[in-house]
């Protein structure tokens with residue numbers, strides 16, 4: 095089974111962006127043009143299409159797409175736009191999609207998001223709700239309609255200081271209360287460089303395994319810390335190597351069935367461009383995507399500005415030409431450039447026969463305006479000049 099999860103914005107300020115996706119698909123299809131799609135729809139389409147590239151026999155039957163973003167970038171307005179995009183995105187039936195907005199926006203998202211997409215918290219308290227000021231309990235997440243929670247994210251581990259055992263307890267509590275858990279693991283750069291990647295991941299995994307009652311509702315998210323929000327995505331080989339090791343660890347330490355069924359998704363600078371190669375890997379069952387959606391939004395916004403500017407240019411340039419030609423005609427007729435020059439009687443007669451010196455340039459200019467306006471809206475030219483990105 096594969097899962098798709100989306101978290102709209104993380105609670106922490108940081109370099110990352112608004113959303114994360116993950117997903118898995120098994121077929122291959124040519125990417126459709128994303129020109130008319132929103133940023134979010136475009137990213138989803140790319141991830142879905144890329145997941146279809148896999149021909150793996152092991153691939154989970156369902157994929158996972160998760161979205162998350164930074165608190166400083168999430169606003170009621172931006173989240174409402176993202177939700178609108180998600181609601182109209184084409185979601186493949188065999189991909190689970192989960193959105194994990196900052197707590198502040200959970201209710202807004204839940205009340206406006208289609209039931210097709212599930213809701214996740216970005217964190218939860220370790221036990222039953224009570225006097226833990228500033229914390230969000232599992233009960234509250236459930237009350238608001240969330241069905242998932244992300245636990246063990248690198249920022250919770252390395253910025254807030256949560257340790258493996260504390261995270262394991264959180265997972266156990268959330269699972270016991272009926273939430274699904276996106277269990278994050280991953281090594282820091284120095285740990286990778288010291289050859290400790292597997293050790294670190296296994297230790298974090300063991301803390302989950304020691305605490306949780308069941309693996310039925312756990313999705314493991316491998317997120318190398320050095321790849322999160324940095325633009326340095328793990329190579330497909332690097333990610334696959336760890337995913338295989340995680341699966342082997344589960345087989346050795348939990349059960350062959352859990353190893354086979356548990357979806358292991360990758361997170362860390364995933365975008366529509368690099369997800370294709372990652373998705374081809376046998377053991378990559380989906381993605382946890384953070385910054386990509388915001389970048390696509392920025393890109394879309396830039397494209398809109400570029401398009402508007404280009405249209406303004408197309409309209410204003412002919413107008414400029416008209417005035418230029420009119421001015422030149424006027425100047426010519428007043429003889430500013432032709433001091434001392436007097437047209438012959440024959441030239442004067444010919445000019446009069448053409449209806450005056452300015453009528454022809456004006457006609458040409460107006461025709462030029464019409465042509466350029468028409469051409470700018472002609473679909474093939476429009477597509478060529480203003481078409482969407484290819485990745």
Ligand SMILES: O=C[C@H](O)COP(=O)(O)O
Nearest residue numbers: 162322323362363384385
């Ligand atoms: O929560 C999101 C993940 O940590 C990945 O973030 P990113 O895609 O911005 O690297």
